[in-house]
Amino acid sequence: MTTLIFVLLAGLAVGSAIALVVQRNPLYSAISLIGVFIALAGLYLTLAAPFLAAIQIIVYAGAIMVLVVFVIMLLNVEEEEHKPLRLGYLTAVAVLLAAVLFGEAGFILYFMGNSTLEPPDPNMAGNASNVGLTSSIGTGLFTNYLLPFEITSVLLLMAIVGAMTLARRVGLRPTDLVVPGSQVLPRHSIDPKAIGDATEVESSTTDEARQLLGLANAPRRRPEE
Amino acid sequence: MEWLTNNIGPEGLKAIGQFIGINIAFVVVLMIVAYTVLAERRILALIQGRLGPNRVGYGGVLQPFADLLKFIFKEDIVPDKSTKFVYFLAPFIAIVGALMTIIVYPFGPEINLPFVGVIKLVVAQFDVGLLYVLAITSIGVYGIALAGWSSNNKYSLMGGLRASAQLISYELSLGLALVGVVLLSGTLDLYQIVEQQSGYWWLGGVVPIPRWNIFPQVFGFVIYLISAIAETNRVPFDLPEAETELVAGFHTEYSALKFALFFMAEYVNMFTVSMLAATLFFGGWNFPWLDLVVAPGGVLFALLSVVAFLLKVLFFLFLYIWLRGTLPRFRFDQLMNFGWKFLLPAAILNVVLTATVVFVIIYFRA
Numbered sequence: 017m018t019t020l021i022f023v024l025l026a027g028l029a030v031g032s033a034i035a036l037v038v039q040r041n042p043l044y045s046a047i048s049l050i051g052v053f054i055a056l057a058g059l060y061l062t063l064a065a066p067f068l069a070a071i072q073i074i075v076y077a078g079a080i081m082v083l084v085v086f087v088i089m090l091l092n093v094e095e096e097e098h099k100p101l102r103l104g105y106l107t108a109v110a111v112l113l114a115a116v117l118f119g120e121a122g123f124i125l126y127f128m129g130n131s132t133l134e135p136p137d138p139n140m141a142g143n144a145s146n147v148g149l150t151s152s153i154g155t156g157l158f159t160n161y162l163l164p165f166e167i168t169s170v171l172l173l174m175a176i177v178g179a180m181t182l183a184r185r186v187g188l189r190p191t192d193l194v195v196p197g198s199q200v201l202p203r204h205s206i207d208p209k210a211i212g213d214a215t216e217v218e219s220s221t222t223d224e225a226r227q228l229l230g231l232a233n234a235p236r237r238r239p240e241e
Numbered sequence: 242m243e244w245l246t247n248n249i250g251p252e253g254l255k256a257i258g259q260f261i262g263i264n265i266a267f268v269v270v271l272m273i274v275a276y277t278v279l280a281e282r283r284i285l286a287l288i289q290g291r292l293g294p295n296r297v298g299y300g301g302v303l304q305p306f307a308d309l310l311k312f313i314f315k316e317d318i319v320p321d322k323s324t325k326f327v328y329f330l331a332p333f334i335a336i337v338g339a340l341m342t343i344i345v346y347p348f349g350p351e352i353n354l355p356f357v358g359v360i361k362l363v364v365a366q367f368d369v370g371l372l373y374v375l376a377i378t379s380i381g382v383y384g385i386a387l388a389g390w391s392s393n394n395k396y397s398l399m400g401g402l403r404a405s406a407q408l409i410s411y412e413l414s415l416g417l418a419l420v421g422v423v424l425l426s427g428t429l430d431l432y433q434i435v436e437q438q439s440g441y442w443w444l445g446g447v448v449p450i451p452r453w454n455i456f457p458q459v460f461g462f463v464i465y466l467i468s469a470i471a472e473t474n475r476v477p478f479d480l481p482e483a484e485t486e487l488v489a490g491f492h493t494e495y496s497a498l499k500f501a502l503f504f505m506a507e508y509v510n511m512f513t514v515s516m517l518a519a520t521l522f523f524g525g526w527n528f529p530w531l532d533l534v535v536a537p538g539g540v541l542f543a544l545l546s547v548v549a550f551l552l553k554v555l556f557f558l559f560l561y562i563w564l565r566g567t568l569p570r571f572r573f574d575q576l577m578n579f580g581w582k583f584l585l586p587a588a589i590l591n592v593v594l595t596a597t598v599v600f601v602i603i604y605f606r607a
Contacts, residue, residue, distance in 0.1 A: 043324070043327060044326070047387075070376050073376035073377075073379065074372065074376045078379025078382070078412075082386065085386055086386070089401075090402070
């Protein structure tokens with residue numbers, strides 16, 4: 017029974033992974049990747065790690081893949097065209113590496129097939145293991161592995177802060193330089209003569225700009241709350 | 242019974258029991274959802290000063306069946322340039338994600354039956370039951386996002402993206418609001434959380450107050466309720482399917498039975514969320530002073546407990562419908578502001594305060 021479930025889940029994982037690589041439409045690839053994660057969560061369950069299975073679905077399939085699907089939908093990523101391969105020698109390298117992979121898999125199967133080790137049956141009375149339970153993971157995270165836990169959370173915080181810093185847009189102020197077709201550059205960061213077609217904004221307050229542009233009598237917008 | 246046990250084995254028996262349980266739960270949920278649709282139309286009508294559908298059957302009780310027949314016989318329009326596979330997949334993800342969560346909820350206490358032994362009225366008891374509910378809720382986002390995208394319609398895409406953004410934003414405060422309950426109960430297993438709410442606190446030694454989690458976790462409950470209403474895309478958070486703005490949002494291009502699946506998925510989500518609220522905060526199947534009156538462990542107690550649980554769930558469904566008839570809807574930027582800038586810090590504050598109080602109690606008692 018366990019073997020049947022393992023074969024089903026592993027088949028789903030491998031099949032989804034193959035579909036992920038072979039598909040041309042990027043959204044189908046994303047859905048195949050979600051299938052891979054769900055199959056992996058099932059495999060974690062067969063290894064008596066229910067917490068990890070649930071977290072795999074919540075974090076990977078439920079958050080990271082939603083982000084990937086958003087990006088694909090928003091950026092309207094096109095289907096791949098079939099282009100001829102430019103680096104022809106890569107095919108030979110790929111075949112060689114695939115042969116190595118299958119060789120390793122065969123090696124493991126041969127030695128595992130001949131060994132007398134069996135994975136402990138989690139249903140037997142004396143074999144109840146505490147490793148996968150939520151309470152054990154929580155205890156371990158907050159006692160033995162507290163430093164790696166805190167460092168990992170600081171790492172994630174760094175990633176978020178970095179993303180926010182890179183994505184900030186500088187607001188247009190009256191002494192800024194506007195290079196047509198490019199981003200807004202604050203005055204202190206570039207030399208206008210070097211760029212060539214930087215246009216100076218000639219007014220120094222917003223009211224002067226409104227006068228210059230002829231918007232003096234336009235109705236004012238309500239200030240943002 | 243012995244013949245069955247000898248031939249099929251205890252595991253097989255348990256599997257058969259779970260299969261029967263799943264079928265019963267499925268039928269009960271679908272019936273309640275069908276009548277929730279009718280109740281919503283009647284109650285909304287009452288709030289708005291008119292009569293709802295009351296022609297089909299006595300007072301309109303056969304209306305859900307009439308609706309089902311209509312959905313089956315409607316013409317199934319598939320937009321021409323849509324991505325067909327994803328277009329067909331999306332309502333299934335929505336409905337499957339909505340229905341998969343009902344197996345972890347405890348409907349009642351243990352019953353001691355003469356032939357079968359002790360059975361718990363829960364289909365599947367995991368020790369990560371709460372995480373399972375959160376995981377399946379996360380998967381349900383895909384139904385909406387993929388539906389919006391695959392319809393090849395800019396209004397559907399906008400509706401789908403807005404709905405997905407709203408869902409993933411409010412999932413955070415939902416999860417954090419539930420952490421308070423987990424801190425108090427010390428377990429993620431829903432059956433045990435309900436069992437732990439079955440005692441009483443004796444006020445002044447005389448008045449028994451039921452040991453429900455709502456009393457220590459009022460703020461957690463309010464945060465949970467707001468997040469849950471946002472998660473199920475209901476008023477006041479239903480901009481993704483606002484009729485006046487986006488035609489019908491992500492399910493604009495869906496007709497007939499696929500639309501019926503989305504519609505049902507929304508109501509099953511409402512039902513699931515109400516069941517979670519009743520289970521985690523209002524004591525599940527514990528009727529307030531029932532076990533001082535009727536003997537626990539018997540069939541009568543179990544029946545009355547199941548009725549109590551369903552009454553609590555129906556109260557929450559009524560609350561949903563009441564809110565729909567009363568409140569205007571949030572604009573999308575107000576919605577996102579509220580979710581990220583107010584609700585998430587409030588949920589974190591709730592976790593910190595609960596953890597502090599629990600720590601102080603454990604530290605000074607032991």
